[in-house]
Amino acid sequence: MIRPLAGVRVLDFGLLTAGANTSAMLADLGADVLKIESGAYLDPFRVVGKPDNEEGWWNRSPQFRFTNRNKRGLALNLKDPAGQRAIRELAGHCDLVVENFRRGVLDRAGLGYAALKEINPRLVFAAISSQGDTGPERMNVSFGSTLDATSGIASLTGYLGEEPRISGMDVNYPDQIVSLFAAGIVIAAVMEARRSGTGAFLDFSQREVASFTLGEEILAASGDPTHSQRPRGNGQQGVVQQDAYRCGDGRWIAVTLETPDPGLDSFCASRDSNQAVAALLARGIAAAPCNDGTDLLADVKLAGVTLVRDERGGLVKGLPYRLDGKGVTIERAAPDLGQHTDEVLRELLGYGDAELVRLKESGATSTTPTIGET
Amino acid sequence: MGPALTEATPCADHRAMTEAAPLPLARFTIVELNDAGVPLCLRLATSLAAKVAADLGADVLKIEPPGGDPVRRAPPLLPQGGSALFQFLNTSKRSLVLDLRTDAGRASLGRLLDRADVCLFEEPASVAALVRAGKATPIEIAAFPLEMDAATRPVSELAIQALGGLMHMVGEPACKPLKLGGHQASYAAGLAAFSGLAAALAARDAGQRAPHVRVSLAEVMQWVNWKAASGAAATGTSPGREGKASEFQIVPCRDGHVAVVYTVTQWPATRALIGDKRLDDVKFNTRAGRRQHIAELYAILRPWFANKRRAEIQRAAQAKGVPFGPIFSPAELLGAEQYVARSFLAEMTHPTLGRLVMPQLPVQWNGRSFAPRPAPEMARAELAA
Numbered sequence: 001m002i003r004p005l006a007g008v009r010v011l012d013f014g015l016l017t018a019g020a021n022t023s024a025m026l027a028d029l030g031a032d033v034l035k036i037e038s039g040a041y042l043d044p045f046r047v048v049g050k051p052d053n054e055e056g057w058w059n060r061s062p063q064f065r066f067t068n069r070n071k072r073g074l075a076l077n078l079k080d081p082a083g084q085r086a087i088r089e090l091a092g093h094c095d096l097v098v099e100n101f102r103r104g105v106l107d108r109a110g111l112g113y114a115a116l117k118e119i120n121p122r123l124v125f126a127a128i129s130s131q132g133d134t135g136p137e138r139m140n141v142s143f144g145s146t147l148d149a150t151s152g153i154a155s156l157t158g159y160l161g162e163e164p165r166i167s168g169m170d171v172n173y174p175d176q177i178v179s180l181f182a183a184g185i186v187i188a189a190v191m192e193a194r195r196s197g198t199g200a201f202l203d204f205s206q207r208e209v210a211s212f213t214l215g216e217e218i219l220a221a222s223g224d225p226t227h228s229q230r231p232r233g234n235g236q237q238g239v240v241q242q243d244a245y246r247c248g249d250g251r252w253i254a255v256t257l258e259t260p261d262p263g264l265d266s267f268c269a270s271r272d273s274n275q276a277v278a279a280l281l282a283r284g285i286a287a288a289p290c291n292d293g294t295d296l297l298a299d300v301k302l303a304g305v306t307l308v309r310d311e312r313g314g315l316v317k318g319l320p321y322r323l324d325g326k327g328v329t330i331e332r333a334a335p336d337l338g339q340h341t342d343e344v345l346r347e348l349l350g351y352g353d354a355e356l357v358r359l360k361e362s363g364a365t366s367t368t369p370t371i372g373e374t
Numbered sequence: 375m376g377p378a379l380t381e382a383t384p385c386a387d388h389r390a391m392t393e394a395a396p397l398p399l400a401r402f403t404i405v406e407l408n409d410a411g412v413p414l415c416l417r418l419a420t421s422l423a424a425k426v427a428a429d430l431g432a433d434v435l436k437i438e439p440p441g442g443d444p445v446r447r448a449p450p451l452l453p454q455g456g457s458a459l460f461q462f463l464n465t466s467k468r469s470l471v472l473d474l475r476t477d478a479g480r481a482s483l484g485r486l487l488d489r490a491d492v493c494l495f496e497e498p499a500s501v502a503a504l505v506r507a508g509k510a511t512p513i514e515i516a517a518f519p520l521e522m523d524a525a526t527r528p529v530s531e532l533a534i535q536a537l538g539g540l541m542h543m544v545g546e547p548a549c550k551p552l553k554l555g556g557h558q559a560s561y562a563a564g565l566a567a568f569s570g571l572a573a574a575l576a577a578r579d580a581g582q583r584a585p586h587v588r589v590s591l592a593e594v595m596q597w598v599n600w601k602a603a604s605g606a607a608a609t610g611t612s613p614g615r616e617g618k619a620s621e622f623q624i625v626p627c628r629d630g631h632v633a634v635v636y637t638v639t640q641w642p643a644t645r646a647l648i649g650d651k652r653l654d655d656v657k658f659n660t661r662a663g664r665r666q667h668i669a670e671l672y673a674i675l676r677p678w679f680a681n682k683r684r685a686e687i688q689r690a691a692q693a694k695g696v697p698f699g700p701i702f703s704p705a706e707l708l709g710a711e712q713y714v715a716r717s718f719l720a721e722m723t724h725p726t727l728g729r730l731v732m733p734q735l736p737v738q739w740n741g742r743s744f745a746p747r748p749a750p751e752m753a754r755a756e757l758a759a
Binding site: 002004005006007025029048049051062063066131132133134135136137140141142143144145146147148149150151152153154155156157158159163164165166167168169170171172173176177180181182183184185187188189190191192194195200201202203204205207208209211212213214215216217218219220221222223224225227229231232233234236237238239242243244245246252253254255256281284285286287288289290291292293294295296297300301302303304305306307315317318319320321322323324325 | 426454565603613637702705707
């Protein structure tokens with residue numbers, strides 16, 4: 001595959017989806033992404049997705065595997081002076097930092113933008129946080145669906161006349177879209193840094209990204225206080241009839257009509273979902289089954305480039321678009337904890353055996369979690 | 375008054391200095407090709423991707439069919455006339471009406487493409503072959519993956535949220551599946567297209583041949599909803615909408631609703647916040663236990679919210695590190711303290727529509743925001759033709 005970001009190196013502190021997926025998209029485009037974790041602080045996806053408690057559980061989470069393919073993985077303790085020193089040295093060899101810690105965490109470790117830009121003035125530093133780096137709520141905590149609520153998306157989601165709804169913990173929608181937006185902006189900033197020789201601090205608020213997707217609703221509300229702000233079911237302004245309908249086989253299908261048809265309920269109820277969708281499509285009507293995850297795995301044509309197998313046979317996330325008609329190539333599976341620590345410290349910083357052993361013995365580097373011990 | 379003046383001066387200088395710096399994409403020219411007869415849900419994706427580039431300084435030329443982009447007439451409408459949807463999606467662009475059914479129209483397009491870096495267009499486009507053969511890198515927005523019967527299958531945003539599995543995740547298990555509010559199927563694809571556009575520009579900038587980019591709404595929706603496939607592959611059972619059986623639920627409070635959200639590690643803080651002794655029961659100690667007794671758990675939680683306001687709930691929860699989410703409507707966000715402090719909502723004066731307030735790009739770049747300029751007017755677009 002074409003590698004538009006070949007030669008770009010990323011120091012990746014990204015966790016869960018919002019951070020780790022932003023840098024994963026850069027890795028897919030050819031960047032050398034160095035994911036930094038530590039034995040004392042794993043990407044939480046290693047923990048929430050662990051399939052069992054057997055030795056090596058921290059390397060077996062599907063969620064982690066989905067979101068960290070094509071990266072190299074280092075374990076360097078952010079609280080250890082030797083770990084901090086290695087990270088500062090690595091920053092000199094990188095174009096970009098991606099992080100989504102709570103505000104202040106990297107500053108306290110001496111690894112914030114102010115410190116790293118002294119080492120590398122061309123560095124682009126992407127800080128992705130719940131509320132942004134400024135303002136009275138900058139230290140607020142949030143988790144996925146908190147932002148469905150506070151961004152406005154939940155207020156327009158729900159059954160007609162009922163309470164608002166969130167996307168929920170199995171979607172955490174705001175986390176997904178922030179990585180799409182941040183990846184694009186970060187690429188623009190790296191281009192600009194290479195041209196000008198000067199880096200930048202990029203301050204992303206996840207809540208703002210989610211509200212941005214309601215731009216027309218906010219604009220309409222600013223001019224008209226009576227503009228509807230209630231859950232809208234499956235309807236849409238300007239569409240005469242649109243909803244989910246239950247078919248004879250018990251499955252739901254989504255249908256959008258350009259002219260109303262009061263008989264659509266019974267049309268669907270008297271047919272299997274496959275027949276109903278096919279009949280509607282043949283009449284030029286937009287219709288689709290309400291798929292679940294099992295359906296998505298089974299429908300290879302529909303999956304397009306969104307799911308790929310890594311070298312170990314594990315299913316991972318692809319790219320949301322194609323380049324020259326192709327999806328992403330998985331060149332390496334998601335890294336085990338600390339898998340590439342020694343390799344990268346030798347290659348980029350020239351560390352030798354003695355130094356690497358010293359780091360391991362002091363606990364600055366590791367390949368096993370120390371959760372509960374620190 | 376003296377101190378106010380001295381404070382104002384450095385501010386003004388600072389603004390002048392930062393605004394003098396060129397916008398990051400100012401070097402690039404982008405054609406947004408709006409062919410006639412394209413499904414609106416594709417147009418929204420195209421226009422969003424081009425809007426982000428335009429607000430970042432790219433010279434975006436929007437080519438509209440005779441009669442204009444139908445989004446000019448799409449709801450929600452502004453009380454003073456015009457479409458809020460169009461005004462939001464087309465900031466900072468220039469516009470030109472071209473009839474691509476005529477030789478002259480296609481010849482004009484060809485000349486514009488020769489000068490552009492990128493051309494965004496939608497499938498099915500009558501001029502797709504012309505665009506793909508041009509010097510500008512093509513970025514194609516489609517409804518479905520190439521492997522499906524992509525160009526002829528009818529599409530709607532609801533159908534995309536259904537196909538991509540998102541609707542299966544929202545609502546009550548015994549009731550119909552629900553879509554998310556807003557134009558999420560189109561806008562997620564628009565953001566993906568912008569990131570593909572940035573990658574194409576980076577390749578051109580590095581002297582490489584830029585790849586052709588193709589974005590489909592159906593692929594983006596599945597990509598966004600990846601936990602459905604990942605969960606189904608890991609356990610053999612798909613995650614799905616849990617409604618009143620979910621750990622995260624919406625509860626009413628005195629002035630609206632709040633989303634109850636907490637992670638496993640935040641449960642002790644959540645229990646302390648609510649302060650009801652019944653929550654100390656061992657059956658609530660583990661996540662599995664809480665899920666098993668979810669109705670009972672919420673029966674204990676709900677009264678705590680009932681007589682409190684959202685602001686009070688958020689303050690108390692944040693003080694304990696608990697991420698409860700008060701639910702705000704778009705109108706309420708206009709006054710949100712955090713958004714006001716960060717000047718997230720930009721105010722602009724449109725030549726005919728007057729004062730408009732809308733979100734800016736959700737990023738600050740060295741502290742700088744990207745103030746959008748008003749969307750182009752139809753009369754000028756026709757005149758330019």
